[in-house]
Amino acid sequence: MGELKLCCLGVSHKTAPVSVREQFSFKGEELESALLKLNALPSVEESMVLSTCNRVEIYFTTRSETPFKEVIDFLIDEKGADLDQINSHFYRKVDRDAVRHGFYVASSLDSMVVGEPQIVGQFKDAFSLAKELGTIGTVLCRFCETALKVSKRVRTETGISKNAVSISFAAVELAKKIFGELHGKRVAIIGAGEMAELAVKHLMTNGASEVFVVNRTFERAQKLAQEFGGKAFPLTELETVLKMADIVISSTGAPGYVLTPENVLPALKERKHRPMFLIDIAVPRDIDPALNDYEGLYVYDIDDLQQVVDANIKERLREAEVAKEIIEGYVERFMKWLRELEVAPLIAELKEKAESIRKEVLSKRLPKLGLTPEQEQEVDNITRIIINKLLHQPITSVKRKAVEEEARNQVVQIFREIFGLGKE
Amino acid sequence: MSPEAFIYSTAVLYGISTLHYLLYLIFRKEKLATVGLYSARFGFLTNLVALILLVVRNGSESLFTPKGAFLLFAVSVVSIYLYFSTKHKLSLSGAFLMPWATLFSFVASLVSGVPKTAFPVGIVGMVHIVSAFLGYSAFIFGALLSILYLIFENHLKKKKFSVFFQKLPSLSLIESVIYHAVAVGFFFITVSMFAGAVWSEKIFGTYWSWHPKQVATLISWFVYAGIIHLYLYGEWRGKRFCYLNLLGLFVIVLNFLGVNLLSSKDVHSFKG
Numbered sequence: 078m079g080e081l082k083l084c085c086l087g088v089s090h091k092t093a094p095v096s097v098r099e100q101f102s103f104k105g106e107e108l109e110s111a112l113l114k115l116n117a118l119p120s121v122e123e124s125m126v127l128s129t130c131n132r133v134e135i136y137f138t139t140r141s142e143t144p145f146k147e148v149i150d151f152l153i154d155e156k157g158a159d160l161d162q163i164n165s166h167f168y169r170k171v172d173r174d175a176v177r178h179g180f181y182v183a184s185s186l187d188s189m190v191v192g193e194p195q196i197v198g199q200f201k202d203a204f205s206l207a208k209e210l211g212t213i214g215t216v217l218c219r220f221c222e223t224a225l226k227v228s229k230r231v232r233t234e235t236g237i238s239k240n241a242v243s244i245s246f247a248a249v250e251l252a253k254k255i256f257g258e259l260h261g262k263r264v265a266i267i268g269a270g271e272m273a274e275l276a277v278k279h280l281m282t283n284g285a286s287e288v289f290v291v292n293r294t295f296e297r298a299q300k301l302a303q304e305f306g307g308k309a310f311p312l313t314e315l316e317t318v319l320k321m322a323d324i325v326i327s328s329t330g331a332p333g334y335v336l337t338p339e340n341v342l343p344a345l346k347e348r349k350h351r352p353m354f355l356i357d358i359a360v361p362r363d364i365d366p367a368l369n370d371y372e373g374l375y376v377y378d379i380d381d382l383q384q385v386v387d388a389n390i391k392e393r394l395r396e397a398e399v400a401k402e403i404i405e406g407y408v409e410r411f412m413k414w415l416r417e418l419e420v421a422p423l424i425a426e427l428k429e430k431a432e433s434i435r436k437e438v439l440s441k442r443l444p445k446l447g448l449t450p451e452q453e454q455e456v457d458n459i460t461r462i463i464i465n466k467l468l469h470q471p472i473t474s475v476k477r478k479a480v481e482e483e484a485r486n487q488v489v490q491i492f493r494e495i496f497g498l499g500k501e
Numbered sequence: 502m503s504p505e506a507f508i509y510s511t512a513v514l515y516g517i518s519t520l521h522y523l524l525y526l527i528f529r530k531e532k533l534a535t536v537g538l539y540s541a542r543f544g545f546l547t548n549l550v551a552l553i554l555l556v557v558r559n560g561s562e563s564l565f566t567p568k569g570a571f572l573l574f575a576v577s578v579v580s581i582y583l584y585f586s587t588k589h590k591l592s593l594s595g596a597f598l599m600p601w602a603t604l605f606s607f608v609a610s611l612v613s614g615v616p617k618t619a620f621p622v623g624i625v626g627m628v629h630i631v632s633a634f635l636g637y638s639a640f641i642f643g644a645l646l647s648i649l650y651l652i653f654e655n656h657l658k659k660k661k662f663s664v665f666f667q668k669l670p671s672l673s674l675i676e677s678v679i680y681h682a683v684a685v686g687f688f689f690i691t692v693s694m695f696a697g698a699v700w701s702e703k704i705f706g707t708y709w710s711w712h713p714k715q716v717a718t719l720i721s722w723f724v725y726a727g728i729i730h731l732y733l734y735g736e737w738r739g740k741r742f743c744y745l746n747l748l749g750l751f752v753i754v755l756n757f758l759g760v761n762l763l764s765s766k767d768v769h770s771f772k773g
Contacts, residue, residue: 236531240667254657254666257673349736352672369658373739381660388662392529399530 080486081122081419083216084144085175086152086167087134090189093166095130101156103128109210111155116212118147123217125207127182129199131189136179138216145169172415176220177408183224184231185238186400191393192238197228216415227407231400239396240389245276247385248356248377249283252324255354255375259284265322267291267315267336268329269301273358276326277305289318293329319344326356327363335363338371345373356382416479420489424472426498431464471496504558507551508572508610514544515575515603522596529664534592541579541599548576548606555614561622564630568614570771573630575605577638581682585642589678593668597645620768625703629696632689637753639686640725644750646679647743654740676739679746680732687725694718714769717756724752 088101103111103126115124120141127134135148149163170178181187183200204221207213213221232238241250249259256262262285266277269292277288288307292298295311302309310318319325319341329335336355345353350373357364357378369376377385439460443453471492478488492498521537524530552572555563563569582598585591653665654672669675697715698708709715728745731737737745760769 251657254669254671255673257671257677350738352739375657377660384660384662388667392667395529399532 079140079142081138081140081216081415082144082171083136083138083175083220083415084148084172085134085136085170085178086145086148087127087132087170087178088166088168089132089134089187091187092168097162097166098131098133100158101133101152102130103133108206112207112210112212114155115148115151116210118151120144120147123213123215125203125213125217125221127200127203129196132182132187134182136175136217136220144171173408173412176411176415177404179220180224180227180404180407181401183228184400184404185228186231186397186404190242191390191397192242194232194238197225197232200228201225216418219414220411223407223411227404231403234403235396235399237393237396237400240392242386242389242393244358244379244382244386245272245279247382247389248276248326249279250389251356251375251377251382251385252280252285252354253283255352256323261286262323263287263289263321264324264326265289265291265318266301267312267325267327267363268293268331268359269297270328270358273326273328274301274304276356276358280324281305285324289322291315291318316340316344320347322353323351324354324356326358328358329363330359331363332361334365336368337365338368341368341374342371345371358382413480416485417476420475420479420492423489423492423498424475427468427472427496430496430498431468435460435464502554504551504554504614505610507547507554508568508606511544511548511551511572511575512603512606512610514540514547515579515599515606518544518595519599519603522592522599525592526596526664529667534595537595537599538587538592541583541595541602544602544606545576545579545583548572548579551609552576559614559616560619561627562616562619563614564622564627565768565771566614566616567612567771568609571605571609571612573634574638575602575609577631577634578602578605578641581635581638581642581685585678585682589674590670591646591649591675591678593665594642594646594649597649598642601641621704623700623703625696625700629693629700632696633693636686636689636693639682639689640746640749640753643679643682643686644746646675646682647746650675650679650743651740672739676742679742680729683725683729683732683746683749687722687729690718690722690725694722712767714760714767717759721749721752721756724749 088098090098108126108128112124112126115121115126115135115137120139122138122140124135124137127136135152137148139147141147149160149167152158152163153160168178178187183197185192185194185196188196200221204213204225207217207221241247252259252262259280262280264277264280264285264287266273266288281288288302288305289310290298290302290305290307291310291312291314292301293312295309298309298311301307315335319336320343325336327335341353341355352373352375355364355368355374355376357376360379362378364376364378366376366378368374439457443456446456448456475488475492479485481488518537518540521533521540525533525537552569555569555572559566559569564573578598579602582595582602586594649665649669650672653669653675655661656663656666657672697718701710702708728742728749731745732742760767
């Protein structure tokens with residue numbers, strides 16, 4: 078029997094196209110039965126499966142010399158895949174690498190969009206399912222708990238998920254850069270469109286108070302206004318709306334400019350030059366770019382928003398580097414714990430052995446001395462102290478050595494032999 | 502205990518703070534800003550201790566020596582900075598303010614702190630000088646933030662995704678912090694003027710003597726009263742408000758330089 082290894086066999090968006098990922102994904106019932114079958118494999122001690130649309134990963138612990146063999150055979154059986162496919166798309170990680178990878182995944186460093194929050198929930202689900210089915214024990218339980226703790230720390234201490242990485246969120250972020258708090262701000266949407274409506278929704282959830290919907294066909298405006306709980310206006314009343322709105326999102330199919338200096342400037346004057354944020358999501362554009370040159374007007378078109386997104390992604394990657402530093406500390410500590418766990422039974426056995434020797438000797442010799450109960454108690458204490466002091470050094474040493482990468486196995490072996498422990 | 506050791510450590514701590522804030526400007530890592538902030542905080546403490554030790558050793562007249570004045574200037578600039586920036590997450594402004602604090606504390610370590618003549622300072626004199634420095638520091642901070650505002654506004658408009666774009670919270674927040682800084686400055690300058698008049702009466706027997714410093718301060722006071730008025734009632738918001746603050750800074754600098762040139766024999770020259 079070899080030493081305990083924590084392994085990860087997985088496939089992700091980084092190593093395989095969606096066609097491969099979907100072939101190996103586990104859903105619902107299938108996931109449960111797969112997890113139970115996996116755990117029934119003779120070499121696997123604990124196991125859990127993380128299956129999302131971007132990755133399928135099997136985390137397991139084993140003492141086998143060929144840790145991945147049985148799990149791969151299982152995948153081949155279960156999914157009807159061939160070995161070549163698995164060899165070319167799956168990554169195999171052991172111990173430190175597996176732990177680090179798991180922490181990266183849970184902290185969303187390995188995600189397609191770095192910092193996206195969904196993976197935390199998915200990781201939690203995988204953890205609780207495995208716990209419910211009883212396929213994980215001490216090691217993977219601790220692994221998952223640490224991963225979630227790390228993920229939380231990364232989220233709060235780095236800017237990894239701070240900046241917007243979608244067009245509609247970028248619009249919200251920019252609005253906040255201009256207005257600060259969005260409470261009490263009024264939004265106008267001209268035309269309709271998925272992205273524009275999404276942006277309005279995000280603005281609302283971030284505090285914007287009122288929505289005005291302008292559309293060429295008044296019925297459509299009314300329908301959309303109802304959805305947002307706002308007011309509908311026909312296109313002819315555009316100027317009235319402009320006078321009231323702080324943020325304007327335009328997404329019409331009009332061939333020419335809808336917002337021009339002619340209709341925006343009077344509104345701006347009426348607003349006493351409080352700033353106005355104009356977002357152009359239409360192609361061809363709705364808002365005359367020349368408006369950006371006027372004081373207090375900020376015009377962003379779809380390319381500008383995309384640039385904000387790109388800059389934010391770069392920022393996230395920068396923050397990911399900080400996150401990696403934080404994670405490394407946790408990987409180190411987890412591995413230390415895992416190694417110490419390995420020698421824990423050995424140490425327990427040693428203590429037990431010492432205790433049984435002590436008891437044996439005392440029960441033979443003590444009655445012959447004819448001591449008072451107090452004196453007997455004192456002798457009992459003294460022998461305990463001697464044993465504790467004697468064992469203290471070897472125990473701390475073997476714990477320390479167990480954590481070291483090299484010579485770990487020999488040291489443990491020698492420890493066994495010297496104290497005559499754990500016949501294998 | 503001699504203040505010197507504390508002055509040196511202040512200069513070093515402010516230097517460390519400056520360095521980290523400048524690196525923050527380049528590498529944008531929050532950790533750098535945190536180091537910058539904590540060294541500024543520790544520097545503030547040593548700065549304060551140095552100032553107190555100087556006053557204890559050389560008397561309150563030493564506030565009017567070059568060493569005392571520079572120490573006081575550094576401590577008030579940093580206290581204004583710490584008060585506003587930590588409240589509003591404006592760490593970026595540290596890169597623009599801490600170099601000045603470093604310079605002031607460094608100069609303070611070089612110049613004399615021994616008063617040449619003894620004159621009664623008293624509580625009124627202390628209030629006068631401390632609130633004057635706090636007031637001017639707040640104005641300076643407001644002007645620095647105005648520069649940040651103008652850069653930020655420009656980058657928002659030109660779609661330049663710079664460190665200003667990324668790290669500054671929002672135009673409206675900066676604007677309101679500028680206003681608060683100016684209001685705080687105005688309060689302290691007003692206090693300082695009254696205390697100065699009372700103190701003048703104690704020493705010279707007159708509240709007002711058309712002394713150049715008095716005139717210059719009165720002008721600054723009117724300029725800032727005008728700025729606050731235009732902001733509150735004249736709709737001078739945003740960029741225009743920032744330009745007004747830069748004008749205010751210009752007036753203050755003239756005030757400082759002018760008084761140093763014109764009234765070189767007076768306590769306001771800080772020659773000890």
